[in-house]
Amino acid sequence: MTAFSTQQVQAGYTPGIPQNSAVPPIYQTAAYEFASLADAADLFALRRAGNLYSRNASPTQQVLEERVAALEGGASAVAVASGQAAVAVTLMALAGRGGHIVSASQLYGGTVDLFQDTFDDFGIPVTFVDQDDADAWRAAIRPDTRALFAESVANPIAQVLDFRLVADIAHEAGVPLVIDNTVGTPYLIRPGEHGADFVVHSATKFLSGHGTSLGGVVVDQGSFDFGAQPERWPQFTAPYPRFGELVLWERFGIGQAFAALVKSKYVHDLGPSLSPFNAWQILQGIETLDLRVSRQSATALALAEHLAAHPKVAAVHHPGLEGNRWHALAERYLPRGAPSVFSIDLRGAEDAEAQARIARVVDSLEVFRLVANIGDARSLVSHPASMTHSHLNAEQRAAAGISWNTIRLSAGLEDSADLIAALDRALARL
Template sequence: MPEGFVTAQLGAGYEPGAVAQQTVAVPIHQSSAYQFRSLREARERFALREKGFIYSRNAHPTQAVLEQRVAALEGGVAAAAVGSGQAATAVATLALAGRGGHIVAAHQLYGGTVDLFHDTFADLGIDVTFVDQDDLDAWRAAVRPTTRAFFAESVANPVAQVLDMRAVADIAHEAGVPLVIDNTVATPALLRPREFGADIVVHSATKFLGGHGTSLGGVVVDLGTFDFSASPEKWPALSEPHHRFGGVPLWDAFGREAAFITLIKSKYVGDLGPALSPFNAFQIIEGVETLNLRVDRHAASGLAVAAFLESHPAVAAVHHPGLASNRWHGLAERYLPRGVPSVFAFDLAATGDDEADYARAEKVIDALRVIRLVANIGDARSLACHPATMTHNHMTRDQLTAAGISFATIRLSIGLEDPSELIADLARALDAL
């Protein structure tokens, strides 16, 4: 963990003296809009020539603290906080793809991201090519003249494949496009994508950043590593003058430090409206303050549970890269030396028949008493999920197979309970088979 990480986790983006009350905790600025001291001030802010708050759909003071804090943890230059992780992925990739662009993405993604890329983006005229994230030649072969971004998860949900990020980043940069990483599962407490060549990070802040399953939120972080001016024709929204930005190219006005995030906020968040409420921003900030402590506990408990599952006769495979037997263990040692995330999956012995495999998974899940059946991850509580019929249920059979999911697969998100209680709960459920 880099020097100053915990200090930033507790204080980045907020100076108590900035408000009259001088509160230690970040205030909830519960206002839909902001009063201007003069019409000239209003004019300058709307024209993006002066910083300041206008309307909470675009930004508010509590959100600004969250953005600066997460950007600091990821080593980025700027961030945009939005209403959910799905919104973060959507606005980041829309801003990159533009009109008629193309994205290369890993097969191994959260089901909602696959739906967005496969269905909704197709409706918008944006093509997405899915590749096996471990096949470096496939990443290269998928590049087109219209390619505008690579997209992958640092640690995939639900089967916990670890991306060879440096290798994929190098291929993206050879193609002249940025690598976007969904770092939700790993969090910057375990892995900072900037250190391995990534250019943009997205988070579902609903998960580990918030940590308590109470508030939706998402964050896009520009790591400041990609030079959009090297091929300006690829990103006209940044390089060409536009009347809504005062007739000045955003790259000229804001540069590497803020142009991309300004585009996201002023156009995609402003037009589409996926705003983050002040209360949810406050809740997520409170969670971020304990991020490293929680993630350390999550990781240690997750590995203990995975080791137990590997020894149980009813379990055919455990997809946890902290185990020496796991295919991605070597990559985990390289990219995750502080610990492996607590979101992983295991497979029951499969019969080859979906309904029979579902029935076995149902029997195990319904027998759990400590671990809860919830379609979420990164909660303080331990959660179970059946991806094939829940979070990834819209995916085709081929898509499920490519993502390593079958009807015998059960996903776990290990929380903060005593791991011995979780192991006992799983043992009791598995023994029922």
């Protein structure tokens, strides 16, 4: 008879037995049992695909990866612990040793921190340009440039990128375009259809939609051919030292080699792993993505139209409004509607009293939650200059269209009349 201590560890479960769950299950395990030593050796050498260790991936995560790749019309995807991690591993994999990145200056503040501080520590220089200036993009590209980066709809001023313009500039230079589509969402815009080669998401936001779980995803559209100029991309086209003579481009090919590199090197070595539970939580959110985003988009436009006529509001930065600078691009690229994240500038001088004045409005705002997040089912508010973009200097904030009087809103699923009433009550304190 098997001893008690053996039974308490192993009874009731045989690895590898399939179940018939109607929804993706949570594979909450750190490791996987191999059929034999030869089987293990093949997996570790990348000679065969399969479950290796949950730092690299889990079956629940793989469902998430396939689902987001499908939504973005891509070839493969890698899910990691956060959107910040997704941006980091994507550009590190593309930059390789000493590669240079050109980025739009209109970005989420945390991405700017990554680019100008940590990437600088890693020896990856980043040049920032105005995303609307085609000449600036071209002038910033150098022989060692390895990617162009921008947000589909910039956080927090909601500038809409001219995807095709920037994609053509990237491809003329022989480098891929990487787009952060967190705000845009694959329901409103699929950047791959307009020339993007890699699409990044903070899955914490709209993909999840419930504000409970961090996660990030990068999708390889399968459109960029690293083999066309192999000398520029040795990380894909030369032997991979830790795997002997293995060449990723030969073994995996277009649309798959990038994911193999990211998982086997950057996720494996740095450890930004997505937990199976968070992957499962994000999958639950994705099931209602179109319903939520369409509702939130309509609500945000209603708020923007109301605020545009409010005497206490100096400007409304929403591309759905006809007078907005990016309205034509929104009509071209966002036929299903503009995203639900936008900003307003309150009236008043940027003087010593500005902080107290803005605080009166933000702190008295009901229904909206003061949160450093977007894309939640709840409506959210933040003050970029003192929160998400507080590390930027005055020049950088100005380049991103942010002033001390700027307030960011993220419309949720509440009744729009309640949100408008709450805004009116708060603005009355200005």
